[in-house]
Amino acid sequence: MPDNNKIIEVKNLSKQFKELKAVDDLNLNVYAGDVFGFLGPNGAGKSTTIRMLLTLISPTKGEIKIFGKSLKESRIEILRKIGAIVEKPDFYGFLSAYKNLEILGKLSGIESPKKRIMEVLGLVGLEKRFKSKVKTFSHGMKQRLGIAQALIHDPELIILDEPTTGLDPQGMKEIRDLIIHLSKDQKKTIFLSSHILYEVEMVADRMIIINKGSTQVEGDVQGLLNKNNLKVTFEVDDTTKVRSLLSNTRWLEKFDSETKSRVIFSLKNTEIADLNKYLVDNNIPVSAVIPTRSLEEYFLQITEKSI
Secondary structure, X not given: OOHHHEEEEEEEEEEEEOOEEEEEEEEEEXXXXXXXXXXXXXXXXXXXXXXXXXXOOOOOEEEEEEOOEEOOOOHHHHHOOEEEEEOOOOOOOOOEHHHHHXXXXXXXXXXXXXXXXXXXXXXXXXXXXXXXXXHHOOHHHHHHHHHHHHHOOOOOEEEEEOOOOXXXXXXXXXXXXXXXXXXXXXXXXXXXXXXXXXXXXXXXXXXXXXXXXXXXXXXXXXXXXXXXOEEEEEEEOOHHHHHHHHOOOHHHHHEEEEOOOEEEEEEOHHHHHHHHHHHHHOOOOEEEEEXXXXXXXXXXHHHHHOO
């Protein structure tokens, strides 16, 4: 992609806290329209990186460009076009959800805050509680309100740090749908830090995995997941017959394990259809083909290598 498509460009970024190097020579690129997954185990340097992107702390060394401009030199101009939720959002508990957003809207210079406030409350599913005091909200509802707060000034870049924390499965799905809507329909660029790997796999186009403050892998989500072998389960009637059929073929070395009605292979994405056809052509009915490579498995594989 050309450089003018880069929304975030981080080069050789490091942060040292006395004896601890929280971020170590980190490089990453986020392009316009990305839902960019920012992954890593606890203590990997994710929150420290986000705080540097938002100028809450300063780097020890390195360069950050956002919207093609130096964050150090154009801080105010850049931050006006960013919406963010970092960890636990804070509000005035004795005020309503509407009033909290109205205060922020005025601070953000929004000319007609009422319409925008109700619009963002609707996006996060809180429009029916707009008069309720925030102190009556559950943790999950406060998390939703935090996302509404990040959206109030219609930012171009949205940085979300663990946005589904405290949400039930339905709430997580709604936030996932919201992220997809913001990306696909409103053309927002989203930087999503999360430890819920399944959620990232569902919404992210590109991702980076960091560990010990440095990059382990970066690229297209599906491309990275399909690059290596998948564990693929074939449901069949007779596993013994399958083993016998494959005994003198190249597929035997791909064999992983079996149960009473399932045979599991380690295959590249491009080999799944070939093996399925081979089994069916040799009179072995296949009732299901289940690839089990997941982002979680890939994440563990990458981070364990760097320990």
